Amino acid sequence: MVTINSAPGRGDAFDPECPTRVVLDRIGDKWTVLVIGSLVDGPLRFSALRARIGGVAPKVLTQTLRAMERDGLLTRTVHAQVPPRVDYELTPLGTSLTGPIATLTEWAETHLVRILTARDDYDTQAEAR
């Protein structure tokens, strides 16, 4: 049994098992969303992922992939070959995350201009002082 949301309606950012925190910690990460986006069309191997995303240090990519694997978002398949070949593929769970992400992206695209404008106003305001 797992206790969910001990403080209903509020959430507890300290609780490492707070559902929202768990998810936010993962997709708040720069690389995770890019990995998901890169894998929606099908499995990819390490170097392909690396090339597709661009600018990722191998270490960081590995970290990201391991974290996602641990959370059951993707599978890591090692083929016993020389040279080695490792495929990464989204699990159904990982794929299902694309939904909420899309919602967020939509909101983001719709409201970005407002945010950017607000920033601009704020900054010129501050500048004036």
Place this chain on the structure above:
Amino acid sequence: MVTINSAPGRGDAFDPECPTRVVLDRIGDKWTVLVIGSLVDGPLRFSALRARIGGVAPKVLTQTLRAMERDGLLTRTVHAQVPPRVDYELTPLGTSLTGPIATLTEWAETHLVRILTARDDYDTQAEAR
């Protein structure tokens, strides 16, 4: 004019103006979602917010609030009184963010158990080695 999503379907995590990144950077922050959650029922003053959230250093809370104000998510109203009194209130923009957050929270609550189970499996697996 603002260019949106220069690399359609993929997103560019490096572009500081990528809509998804802007939003993710904000709500990926531990405190932002708590602030939003605390303000949905109406405006609150600094100390009330602080008490409601619990465990926030004033500096960090200020940072969060400033960032949110800058993005137009909330307003900061200073009342000319002694002692000073400052009210924080969600803007319509800020309120509209509760939608996507709710979507995410729902997903999170639905799938948390799976994630936690996956972690457990992964960890015991690693432990066995």
Place this chain on the structure above:
DNA sequence: CAGCATCCGTTCTGATACTG
């Protein structure tokens, strides 16, 4: 009351170089 200044330990990040 609201918050700024300061400081410090920790974490994160990425670059670079090397290996099974």
Place this chain on the structure above:
DNA sequence: CAGTATCAGAACGGATGCTG
């Protein structure tokens, strides 16, 4: 090919003390 090892720099988080 698919990582691991190492390391320096930056960013962050938080505690403390002080002020308009």
